[in-house]
Amino acid sequence: MQDVRAYVGPPGGRGVVEDARVLSGYTISATIWLLFSTAVGLLVSFKYSYPDLLTSPLLSFGRLRAIHTTGTFFGWASIALVGCAMYVAARSGGVTIRRPKLAWLALWSFNAAALIGILALDLGMSNGSQEYREWIWPATLLFLFAVVVSGWVVVDTVAARVGHDIYIANWYTIGGFIFTTILGIVAILPFYQRGVGQVAVQAFYMHNAVGMWFTFLALGATYYALPKLLNRPIYSYALGVLGFWTNLVFYPVIGAHHYEFSPLPWWFQTLAIVFSVGMLVPVWAGSGNFALTLRGRWSSVRRSYALPFLVVGIAYYFLGSTQGTIEAFRSLQAIWHLTNFTVGHSHATMYGFITFIAWGAIYALVPRATEKEPPRLWVGVHFWLAFVGVTVYVAVLSVAGTEQGLTWANGDPFIASVEAAAPYWLARAVSGTMMFLSHCVFAYNVYAMTIAPHRVAAPGAAGAPA
Amino acid sequence: MTRRGMNDVRVLVVAAAVIYGLLAIAMGVIPGRVLSATPPGPGVVPLSEAAARGRDVYVGEGCSYCHTQQVRPLAQDHVWGRPSARGDYAYSTPQLLGSERTGPDLTTIGARQPSAVWHLIHLYQPRSLIHASIMPAYPWLFTAKDRADTGDTVVAVPGGYAPAGKVIVASQSALDLVAYLQSLKQSPIGAQAMR
Numbered sequence: 001m002q003d004v005r006a007y008v009g010p011p012g013g014r015g016v017v018e019d020a021r022v023l024s025g026y027t028i029s030a031t032i033w034l035l036f037s038t039a040v041g042l043l044v045s046f047k048y049s050y051p052d053l054l055t056s057p058l059l060s061f062g063r064l065r066a067i068h069t070t071g072t073f074f075g076w077a078s079i080a081l082v083g084c085a086m087y088v089a090a091r092s093g094g095v096t097i098r099r100p101k102l103a104w105l106a107l108w109s110f111n112a113a114a115l116i117g118i119l120a121l122d123l124g125m126s127n128g129s130q131e132y133r134e135w136i137w138p139a140t141l142l143f144l145f146a147v148v149v150s151g152w153v154v155v156d157t158v159a160a161r162v163g164h165d166i167y168i169a170n171w172y173t174i175g176g177f178i179f180t181t182i183l184g185i186v187a188i189l190p191f192y193q194r195g196v197g198q199v200a201v202q203a204f205y206m207h208n209a210v211g212m213w214f215t216f217l218a219l220g221a222t223y224y225a226l227p228k229l230l231n232r233p234i235y236s237y238a239l240g241v242l243g244f245w246t247n248l249v250f251y252p253v254i255g256a257h258h259y260e261f262s263p264l265p266w267w268f269q270t271l272a273i274v275f276s277v278g279m280l281v282p283v284w285a286g287s288g289n290f291a292l293t294l295r296g297r298w299s300s301v302r303r304s305y306a307l308p309f310l311v312v313g314i315a316y317y318f319l320g321s322t323q324g325t326i327e328a329f330r331s332l333q334a335i336w337h338l339t340n341f342t343v344g345h346s347h348a349t350m351y352g353f354i355t356f357i358a359w360g361a362i363y364a365l366v367p368r369a370t371e372k373e374p375p376r377l378w379v380g381v382h383f384w385l386a387f388v389g390v391t392v393y394v395a396v397l398s399v400a401g402t403e404q405g406l407t408w409a410n411g412d413p414f415i416a417s418v419e420a421a422a423p424y425w426l427a428r429a430v431s432g433t434m435m436f437l438s439h440c441v442f443a444y445n446v447y448a449m450t451i452a453p454h455r456v457a458a459p460g461a462a463g464a465p466a
Numbered sequence: 467m468t469r470r471g472m473n474d475v476r477v478l479v480v481a482a483a484v485i486y487g488l489l490a491i492a493m494g495v496i497p498g499r500v501l502s503a504t505p506p507g508p509g510v511v512p513l514s515e516a517a518a519r520g521r522d523v524y525v526g527e528g529c530s531y532c533h534t535q536q537v538r539p540l541a542q543d544h545v546w547g548r549p550s551a552r553g554d555y556a557y558s559t560p561q562l563l564g565s566e567r568t569g570p571d572l573t574t575i576g577a578r579q580p581s582a583v584w585h586l587i588h589l590y591q592p593r594s595l596i597h598a599s600i601m602p603a604y605p606w607l608f609t610a611k612d613r614a615d616t617g618d619t620v621v622a623v624p625g626g627y628a629p630a631g632k633v634i635v636a637s638q639s640a641l642d643l644v645a646y647l648q649s650l651k652q653s654p655i656g657a658q659a660m661r
Contacts, residue, residue, distance in 0.1 A: 045601075047600075047602070048600055049600075051593070051600040051601065051602060051603070052593070052603060053604065055603050055605060056606070057606045060528075060602050061528065061531075061532075061602045061606075062527040062528025062531055062532075062602065063526075063527065063528055063530060065528055065531045066528060066531070069491035124526035124527065125526065126525055126528065127560070128524055128525055128559075128560025128561070128562075129525055129528055129529075129530045129531065129560065129562065129564075130560060130561075131565060146570065155475055155479060158475050159476075164469060164473060165473050166472065166475060166478060171472075171478065174478060174479060174482070175478075175482050178479060178482045178483050178486065179482065179486045181488050182483065182486055182490050183490065183630070186490045186492075186494045188494060191499075191560070192495055192498035192499040192502050193498055193502065194502040194556075194559045194560050195501070195502060195504060195552075195556050195557070195559055195561060196491070196501045196502075196504055196552045196555045196561065197497070197498045197499065197500070197501035197502025197503070197504070198502070198560060198561045199501070199555070199561050199563055200494070200497035200498050200501050201494055201495075201497070201498040202561065204490070204493050204494035204497070204498075205494065208490075212486070247487060248482070248485060248489075249485070249489070252486065252489040252490065252492075252493045252494075253489070253493055255493065258565065259563070261536075261538035261539060261540060262536050262538070262550070262563060263549075263550050263551055263552040263554070263555070264497075264501075270496065296584060311574075324535070334540055335619045337538075337568075337653070338534055338564075338565065338566055338567040339567070340563065340566075340568075342566065343566070365526050404567075408542040409542050411541075411542065411545075414545075414569075414570045415596065415598050415599070418568070418569075418598055418599070418600060419598055422598075422600075
């Protein structure tokens with residue numbers, strides 16, 4: 001709480017209170033989407049083991065599958081990280097959030113977009129089962145509007161900063177808003193998306209939606225929260241800048257590695273594989289930079305409740321992204337492509353990396369904004385349930401995918417791949433249950449940090465954040 | 467205070483937008499445009515009206531989350547047909563190549579399993595035909611009646627998998643979906659034309 005006073009005068013000033021309300025509003029909205037979307041994911045995971053569980057059109061696998069992915073991407077992770085980006089823009093610049101009315105407009109638009117897109121999906125209205133752009137176009141357009149409006153708030157807030165330099169965290173978040181605006185326009189225009197042409201656009205879109213939006217927002221949040229919690233500067237500003245530019249230039253080329261052995265031109269796929277190797281530069285620059293910032297401060301990690309989330313997020317950023325490079329090689333895609341291995345990879349990155357960073361940032365920023373601490377015991381329960389849950393999840397699906405791919409390569413009848421994966425699917429449902437329970441605990445912690453009438457934590461348990 | 471170079475937020479915004487905009491055109495728009503102009507392969511024809519409606523059902527129910535429609539030039543994919551060619555997809559928008567093969571590839575399902583009777587029973591309850599299948603059942607594409615009317619397509623669901631004393635009748639959506647599945651075949655082409 002010291003930092004808030006240092007920058008913007010006495011606590012309780014109007015702007016500071018409004019900033020806390022904006023951050024709380026985004027965090028609460030995101031948490032509701034997390035609970036909803038992962039409850040859906042949990043039901044879907046049990047349908048693998050019990051396919052006749054809750055057979056009805058509104059609860060069918062094919063419709064809920066897209067609701068789980070788009071709900072977690074655009075409801076949970078987007079709203080959570082956009083809220084953090086606005087708050088980081090203000091705090092790092094020593095000002096309050098500019099145009100808070102637009103911040104609220106963007107939040108309502110994000111929520112309305114998610115509601116429309118998900119309701120339509122449940123009624124069987126899909127934009128063609130295209131991964132991460134299943135929402136009907138009015139919902140997509142509304143989401144894009146929210147990205148532009150919230151990006152405007154962040155840019156305006158950064159422009160109003162007190163100091164000279166734009167802090168590296170804001171490079172990343174501003175980049176994320178700009179790239180996603182362009183990406184959204186490219187994805188929604190239909191003129192160049194027929195047949196296999198749409199496959200090419202989909203390859204570009206689906207990977208960029210992950211790497212030019214969530215990665216940039218999450219790295220931005222980490223570049224602010226990590227040094228703040230450790231109370232020491234980031235190890236290298238230059239590594240951060242290197243990561244920014246190399247991610248920007250390499251990432252847009254790698255999408256076609258999701259369509260290896262497809263009818264897309266062979267050289268186009270090869271180009272994507274080559275640049276996937278290039279991605280090691282920004283990934284290792286970023287994760288190495290964070291690791292060197294953490295060096296020698298493990299005692300701080302043990303004492304903090306927010307830092308462990310960031311440490312896991314950074315570790316999964318390194319592991320999941322490096323795994324992405326390795327699995328792009330043709331020799332490995334021949335076995336792993338189209339199997340559950342990919343689902344394990346996407347949870348290592350979107351959950352182990354993005355979601356853990358979002359949690360770390362929320363636990364770092366929200367108590368400072370609202371001056372309300374979450375109960376430490378429950379933060380610990382949240383951490384361990386989620387960490388063990390996702391690690392088991394990724395492990396069992398990686399094995400399941402390998403088994404599926406090997407039965408195919410072996411020339412077994414197709415049903416053998418279903419029977420080989422079945423025990424791992426049950427294990428996935430169990431680990432998914434742990435993850436979902438952790439979200440319930442997280443929701444309680446968010447309540448304690450935001451709308452709870454008073455400090456929920458016992459006086460003895462509440463220490464200073466960090 | 468004057469802020470120069472990348473510390474001017476306008477420069478950061480414009481630089482990021484220009485660089486990414488060019489990359490988006492190079493890696494998204496141009497490949498999309500060039501490949502969208504792919505002519506239909508030999509023997510590739512548009513879907514019938516019923517099959518086109520059935521394709522919409524396929525999309526709305528999210529079938530492609532578990533069923534791919536792409537045969538790879540790999541030995542393990544020979545069972546599904548010849549490797550897919552770009553011209554095979556000339557009439558396939560939205561594209562349904564898929565990213566996961568939890569169930570079998572459907573590129574040639576119309577040739578591998580041409581029977582409408584089989585498809586209707588399978589859609590009503592997959593486990594009545596394949597015990598280990600985890601495919602969802604789609605009973606809402608059917609109605610359970612006391613007796614069939616003239617013109618009804620009655621589905622002979624194996625005993626124990628349908629309500630006792632009822633007849634199961636396929637809806638128009640189920641018939642359309644089966645028409646689409648039956649239309650999924652590959653036209654034979656020479657190896658020269660494939661890439």
